[in-house]
Amino acid sequence: MDQQLQVFIEVAEQKNFSRAAEELHMTQPAVSQYIRSFEESIGVRLLERTNKYVRLNQAGEIVYHHAKEIAGLYSKMQNLVDDLANKASGPLTIGASYTFGEYVLPHVLSKLVADYPSIEPQVTIGNTADIAELVITHQLDVGLIEGHFKEAAPLQNEDFAEDEMYIVTSIDHPLSQNKDRQSITELEDDIWLLREEGSGTREAADLFFSQSGFYPKRIMQFSSTQPIKESVEAGLGVSLLSQWAIQKELRYGNLTTLSVKGTPFKRHFSIVTNSPFQTKALQVFIELLKNSEELTVLNMETKT
Structure with missing residues (x-):
């Protein structure tokens, strides 16, 4: 350069x-x-x-x-030129939206580094819009995003994983002991703790509300998922969160899910790139993602 x-x-x-x-x-x-x-x-x-x-x-x-x-x-x-004569190695810049980047990607990276020690992954975590923009401007090799980026014209986009989202409450919530299927309107007086506009999780929540013919009276926005979980546990309100984000809390009994019509709400995660050419490092990473046993294990843990 x-x-x-x-x-x-x-x-x-x-x-x-x-x-x-x-x-x-x-x-x-x-x-x-x-x-x-x-x-x-x-x-x-x-x-x-x-x-x-x-x-x-x-x-x-x-x-x-x-x-x-x-x-x-x-x-x-x-x-790309170096790849012509060498095996998968070198820097690999990965961007991921918060849910996937914080709760799933670490498991995938662990296997990547173990299997391909010459690959040097560098990770950026952000909301869907920010990650897509960095891929568009060639500052990231690949983005792993939730939702559908509205300005994705230059990007190659491929679904690779399905996520399920559940309504979560504190274990002391009045409806937490009711195992019967409930109407979302029973939660209309609760404060809904949601991610910020531009995040894939917020996009999914808005779509869920639209399909349910319901919109919360009161919303409190957060820029990341962890404080939402802490606030739900403290009894501040309820939320719609990914199965991957709530595994530990469900396992230890700190949060519970409600059986509400329309849940689990399903959404897809996509691999986005901005070049018809891929380095060997990027090829093996994408292949690892598509065949990741970690995703299967994480999904099974949530259901058990």
Whole structure:
């Protein structure tokens, strides 16, 4: 990759010439010269400099966005060429939405690293929209997302796993001892603890409500699943959560599920990529996902 581009990205991310020089194993004057030359070639200043900070201006933001995409494509190209003569190895950038990334992916990665020790996985966890965007801009090799990303035109999308979602309550909830099938309207006075807009879990919850002809009177939003589980356990409200997220709590009796019409609510997880070419590392990872015994075991544990 062009040295000027690499130096610019490092300065933009470090927001400091000295720290960028350390990361690049260069002198600070050399870094400054690269930035001057790069700005001259672009034809405009890209960084605002004072004694206290270095930051991107509007032009710099534009260049940085595309520089990251160029860097991702360059890395992918190099890995594909290396694959022609080598076995599965090297970096593999994986993105996953919260539910899959926090509760399932660690089991898959453990097997991947054991079977292919030369592969170096790097993981980013975020909501569905963020992960899809990083795949689109070539900053991730693969994304594992829930729901259907609305702007997925450039992406190759393939379902690979089915998830079941259940309504969960505290063990002290008035309906927790009722094993008969219940109507969701019996929960209309409860506070519903839900993930934020843009997450696949929230998309699934909204779809479930729509199909049930019901919408909660009161909603409290959270940016991750763990505080939702803690809040449900504390009796704050109820939620609709993935089977994978609630295994331990069900096993130890900290939460319980309600038998409500329309549950378990089923959704699919998808593998998304943004290139017709795949490195050997990505190929073996996707193959491992599709044939993962871990998914089967996790699903069975929830049902038992």
